[in-house]
Structures are given as C-alpha cells and as structure tokens.
Amino acid sequence: xxxxxxxxxxxxxxxxxxxxxxxxxxxxxxxxxxxxxxxxxxxxxxxxxxxxxxxxxxxxxxxxxxxxxxxxxxxxxxxxxxxxxxxxxxxxxxxxxxxxxxxxxxxxxxxxxxxxxxxxxxxxxxxxxxxxxxxxxxxxxxxxxxxxxxxxxxxxxxxxxxxxxxxxxxxxxxxxxxxxxxxxxxxxxxxxxxxxxxxxxxxxxxxxxxxxxxxxxxxxxxxxxxxxxxxxxxxxxxxxxxxxxxxxxxxxxxxxxxxxxxxxxxxxxxxxxxxxxxxxxxxxxxxxxxxxxxxxxxxxxxxxxxxxxxxxxxxxxxxxxxxxxxxxxxxxxxxxxxxxxxxxxxxxxxxxxxxxxxxxxxxxxxxxxxxxxxxxxxxxxxxxxxxxxxxxxxxxxxxxxxxxxxxxxxxxxxxxxxxxxxxxxxxxxxxxxxxxxxxxxxxxxxxxxxxxxxxxxxxxxxxxxxxxxxxxxxxxxxxxxxxxxxxxxxxxxxxxxxxxxxxxxxxxxxx
RNA sequence: GGCGCUAUCGUCUAGGGGUUAGGACGUGAGAUUCUCAAUCUCAAAACCCGGGUUCGAUUCCCGGUAGCGCUACCA
Numbered sequence: 249x250x251x252x253x254x255x256x257x258x259x260x261x262x263x264x265x266x267x268x269x270x271x272x273x274x275x276x277x278x279x280x281x282x283x284x285x286x287x288x289x290x291x292x293x294x295x296x297x298x299x300x301x302x303x304x305x306x307x308x309x310x311x312x313x314x315x316x317x318x319x320x321x322x323x324x325x326x327x328x329x330x331x332x333x334x335x336x337x338x339x340x341x342x343x344x345x346x347x348x349x350x351x352x353x354x355x356x357x358x359x360x361x362x363x364x365x366x367x368x369x370x371x372x373x374x375x376x377x378x379x380x381x382x383x384x385x386x387x388x389x390x391x392x393x394x395x396x397x398x399x400x401x402x403x404x405x406x407x408x409x410x411x412x413x414x415x416x417x418x419x420x421x422x423x424x425x426x427x428x429x430x431x432x433x434x435x436x437x438x439x440x441x442x443x444x445x446x447x448x449x450x451x452x453x454x455x456x457x458x459x460x461x462x463x464x465x466x467x468x469x470x471x472x473x474x475x476x477x478x479x480x481x482x483x484x485x486x487x488x489x490x491x492x493x494x495x496x497x498x499x500x501x502x503x504x505x506x507x508x509x510x511x512x513x514x515x516x517x518x519x520x521x522x523x524x525x526x527x528x529x530x531x532x533x534x535x536x537x538x539x540x541x542x543x544x545x546x547x548x549x550x551x552x553x554x555x556x557x558x559x560x561x562x563x564x565x566x567x568x569x570x571x572x573x574x575x576x577x578x579x580x581x582x583x584x585x586x587x588x589x590x591x592x593x594x595x596x597x598x599x600x601x602x603x604x605x606x607x608x609x610x611x612x613x614x615x616x617x618x619x620x621x622x623x624x625x626x627x628x629x630x631x632x633x634x635x636x637x638x639x640x641x642x643x644x645x646x647x648x649x650x651x652x653x654x655x656x657x658x659x660x661x662x663x664x665x666x667x668x669x670x671x672x673x674x675x676x677x678x679x680x681x682x683x684x685x686x687x688x689x690x691x692x693x694x695x696x697x698x699x700x701x702x703x704x705x706x707x708x709x710x711x712x713x714x715x716x717x718x719x720x721x722x723x724x725x726x727x728x729x730x731x732x733x734x735x736x737x738x739x740x741x742x743x744x745x746x747x748x749x750x751x752x753x754x755x756x757x758x759x
Numbered sequence: 760g761g762c763g764c765u766a767u768c769g770u771c772u773a774g775g776g777g778u779u780a781g782g783a784c785g786u787g788a789g790a791u792u793c794u795c796a797a798u799c800u801c802a803a804a805a806c807c808c809g810g811g812u813u814c815g816a817u818u819c820c821c822g823g824u825a826g827c828g829c830u831a832c833c834a
Binding site: 259260261263293294295296334357359361364368372373374376377378379401403405420423424425426428429430431433434436437438439441443444445447448463464465466467468469489491492494496498499500526529530531532533534536537538539540557558559560561562563564566567568569570571573577617618619620621630687697698699700701702703704705706707712713714715716717718 | 760761762763764765766770771772773774781782783784785792793794795796797798826827828829830831832833834
C-alpha cells in the first residue's frame, strides 16, 4: 500500500438495477471511508459488455446518489486514477499479464473450451477437485510465442505454486485456502479481455485501495486474488467480507422476492434515509447494542467494521416499513407531497404539473393519511375517501350499509343531513367549527353522542366506515372541491346531496 | 463430489464460562379516540444437535446437521 490514507472502492457491474445487497456493500464502504476521513471510489466493472450499456451506468449513478452516497473519484467526476471504467483499463491489464509471462509466472494456454470441459468432467467423475490440469504449463515459451504469433487463440493463465493463501479477514478473522483447490486460473481470456479476478487486483493496486469490503460470495475468490498479488510482489489490501442478504425463504434475495433494488424502493416511496438506516442494521449493530435510529451522519460517527455480523440476514420489509414510517414523520409535508405526486397522477387523481395551491392542499392530504402509510406509494389508496365518493357504492357495501340503516343511525342522519346541507348552502361550504356546532345540535336533538353520533356521519360523508379524523377531512373536502384536480373532489355539500338522493334516505332531507 | 462460510425469540440483533439471556420489528391483550391508524402500557416468544474441556457451558474445542456460497475463457 502506497498510502496510509484509507481508500475504498465500490465496484459494481452496471446491470440495470442496484440490488440492496450491493447497496449495502456500497454503504458500508462509504461509511468506512467517511469514518476514517478517507476516499470512496466508484469504479464500474463493465468488462462483460453484453451486460453493460451506457444507460445502465447512468442509472446506477442516479440510484446511488438517491441512496445518499457521494464519491471522491468515479467515472462521472474523474479523479487522479482515471479511468474508472474497467473496460477502459484493458491495456493496463494486458500489459501486466504479459509482464507476468515474461517473468515466467504466467503462461499462454491453447486448450479449447471442449478440452477443458472434458477434463473437468473427468475430474468430477473421479471425485477430484475440478481444476485445470496444467497441460499448457510446461510448453516452452518460444513455442508458445510462435503459436501466438501465428494467430492461434490463447488465454493467459497464472502459474499457481504450492502455498497457503491466508488472510486476516476484518469480519471473519483468519481465513485461508490451500493452493490445492485453485488451479492455474485465467488471467486474460483468449479474446484479450481480463478475467475478473485479475482485473480487480490490477485496478485495486493501481488505485491504491487499502480495504476491500465486498460480499462474502467473494471469499472463495480471495485466494486467487492473493495469488496475483503474490506474483506481482504487491501487498494485498485488507479484506472484509459481508454476509449475504436472504429472502424470507432463506435463499439469496432476488427479484422474485419482490422489491430488491434501489429503484424499486424509490418507486415505492421508501425514503432513502429509511433504507440506509435499515440496511446498516442488517448485519451491523451500534456499540450500545440498543440504538437503531441512525442518520447517515450518526452512522459515520458510529460505524466500525468489527461490529459487523458474520451470519446471513433475512430481509424484513416490515422493519423497513417501520423505519420508513419513522422517517416520514420527520420529513416535511411538502417533500412528502411532492414524492406522492407520481402515484396520485397514476391513480388519475391529479394532473401535472401541480400548482402551488394543489401542492399546499396535498400537504393537508398527506398530513391526514400519513399515520396509515408504510410508504408513499400507498397514499392514493389511503386517500381514496378524499378522491372518491360514490353514494351508490356505499349502498352496495352491506356491512356499512346495514350499520347506517340502524334506527339510531337513521335518526342521527335525519337531523344532521338537513342541518349540514342548509349551512353549506348558506355559507358556501362547511368549516370544521361549523360542523362541530351542527353535531352538537344533533346531539341535543337525538341524545346520541360518541360513536353513535359520529359513525353514521362519517359514513355519510366519506362513504367508508373508517379513515382519517373528520377534523382533517372536512377542510380537505371543502378546499379540494375548489381546486382543479385530475378528478374533482366532492365538497361536503355535494357529498350530502348525493347521499340524500339515495332512495333509502329519500326522506332524510325533510326529516 | 470438493472446498469454504454461517448457526441466540417468527425476523434483525446484544451479550458472554455462573445473567430473571437485553433491545427492536412483527404478533397478542389493555388504555385512549367518532372509526382505522397512530400513541402508551403489558404479555408471549430464542441460545441447532451430540461429544469434549471445566466445579459450571448458550458462550471455548471437536464432530454432526442444516442453510448459503464458490468450484467458468461471469462479474
């Protein structure tokens, strides 16, 4: 390591989505860098061009920024060790591979895929570790060079010597493999592109990476990489291997488990601070063993690699929801209202762009239903009582319908509806204060109070047996009815007229 | 098949040779409210199995089992 300064990197393949496992790896790298006032580097591993498209990289960067991370060096911002795309570093990889051949530490291999496959199957059948036999290992260098010059396709393999490959893992402690299980693996493919285990090492060394924090699926790759470091005489970085994130069925979390990518969570309306907090808690805990709510800033202060768990963790959407509810309560209503717009538009409730008046009204809507939400995507559903009122549908809902047809309920409505209708007509709407005066009057006339009084009124007004407080809903109805929305919101007067028009309540207005 | 990693409530975890094994999510009950929710209170819920070491193991060691990963000219 050429520097004492902590330098870590996140090196994803741009595949079109950022899996939460990768997001957590990125987060832990970032936290470690920030904790030690070091550098966090973004490097794109795009050697496999079939899977890499420019737009994937753009999306990857956007997703990571949304997630709350920033980096000191990367493909979008450059830096002293550019380029930061693996595909643009292939010349360097080739030069290093050839250098190893010159020094007799690597060699050209002319075996065909068919030959290798046959070898592999034979080894497997014999119950042996299926590793490369070393057939091309002893070919004289001149002969190999001649074949290459003739244009024969050749890969480059590392000459593995008998050795133990051990390291002190920052998460797992001392870990090691015998060279028996490795075999002379590929450095450079016959198409000239580097293999992953070679390219990462060359790039990490060139970028002076001091700590490699990555998923534990790379544990078995580590001895190969150590072999490369050893061949070059480089000092390897420290390694920290993070456990896998599993789905509820204990298999590796994948797309079929539902929301698993940053994009998924953003679309759901999960707040990034909730997701970083949750992911930090998945496999890491604070030193007091109790604290769970952490902003990114607090996480930077508290984070340490030695408090990372070794065992795999199952992703729990419920706990993420809990954190998201927590952070939604902390967020400004304006921010939440803006985040809810796409879902509301999709539901046909809103037309964009939303005016300032609509946004201000939306804040009240968010405020009214927030307690019922796990994430913002659920807002249209939770706000249905505001946007959709249909007295006829109410009449088809047997439970609710039966309730308000009880004699007591009919009595309450018989008094309430005409009073409220008159007030709304006379005053051009109904304030909550006025609404309360009317309910008090109804209470005097009927002797009903509490649930007996309010439940029928709620049903008549909202069409539903449950929902936000009427204190919040009534002003929302009234103000909403004055706004130009994707779907007109009915005011109190309109709702009661619709209700009174139901045949079953035909007499209610005159009662 | 070989190699490796892992194992505390349903889930995320704390802890550690002697503890009433702690917290959180979720669940259940109660309180409160016009309802749902939110909130508050309470409750149920765990050391994978078998050996060893030890006066004593959930904790340390070994084995088993299970889960996961790697075993590529994928990354």
